[in-house]
Amino acid sequence: MNIIRTKWIYRNKMDEHGVITRNKARLVAKGYNQEEGIDYDETYAPVARLEVVRLLLAFSCLQVKQLKDDIFLNQTEYCKDLLRKFGMDKCKSISTPFSTNCHLDHDVVGNPVDETKYRGLIGSSLYLTINKLDIMFVVCMCARFQSAPKESHFNAAKRIMKYLQGTKDVGLWYLGNVSLSLTGYSDSDFVGCNIDRKSTSGTCHLLGSSLISWQCKKQACVALSTVKQSILQQGVVVLKLYG
Template identity: 60%
Template sequence: MQKEFEMSMMGELSFFLGLQIKQSKEGIFLCQSKYCKEILKKFEMENCKAATTPMSTNYYMSVDEAGTVVDQTKHRGLISSLLYLTASRPDIMFIVCLCARLQSSSRESHFKAAKRILKYLKGTTFVGLWYPSHSPIHLVGYSDSDFAGCKLDRKSTSGTCHLPDSSLISWLCQKSKQNIPKHPKNLSSSNQGEIVENEALMEPNL
């Protein structure tokens, strides 16, 4: 490429679009701790009390039409910032995507849920992805679904991840396009296909 384009060596890559890269003989570590601190400071949460989880286990997010309306611009800005953080933080992807679904009609309860994520980030600022230099290539895939977990439209939210040995390389959190009928025996062919696909991911034949 140096023959075709004018290039200059800037040294070993350590920072790219908010993503911090630390390289060593043992492997590569990716994180967004600097960006995470900037988010906490931007939304005045740098001195908040840290939370151990990004959301409560018994929490259910609803439309909450009777709730108090909050600043739409501020709430959407927070969601956008959190979505970019999922580039290296799959542990917050589910709740961030859940908050993003209701950002068009933001209520105080929705904003509190998003701030709970910031409290979790306060205590996990330096969490990231580790890729060891010497690890066997054994691809494993996992999948799970909450099966009609959304009470508004009875749609499922599924999540998948893939790891060659112990290094996470891809992850996904997606809401189903079709709702699940109240009686499972009446599942359509497309719903059955989703279940079969999930089972195949959980038990890879490699």
């Protein structure tokens, strides 16, 4: 059987004004090399997203411990290397990755920090979200300020490292001989962003007692209430009537 080669496709995504807003890259299979009946039906996905590539790279440095009926996945060694890389392998551990009374914003008056170091810390932490959903919210929150990070953002990122110091051995445990009922949970911080007043929602799904998927996503747009619109329109009419 011939090996199906791949190719990188690069594309610039533009808005309605023709301004480039995003640079996209996709790894695709060369479909013209496939032969029907040999390797045609077996290729179920012609496009490999970058998230899948990153997932493969992240799992290549997971630790996998297989027992008789259970499987345990964790990234203890990666956490140790990450803490050592940023000089926090001797730091004290902390019980939570994010303070409940901390609300990050652009912090225009704050002291700037090294962008390269900050981006490296956040980028390295993103690989840990493969099997540590407990840090996904705060990592995605800190990732919003990579263009001009300030000292407050860097302190929040260092708090993640302190949390990892005490949870290096925490991972995903897949048990055998359990029911395969699918359960989902969702939550949202109502108007949690101080910048644009958007909410951040999170979901997770369990198959039996095993966590299989999770995500943390910021609200795409904010809609104006129809009640508020009608009140504003009535106010405009009143102003016109009374000069």
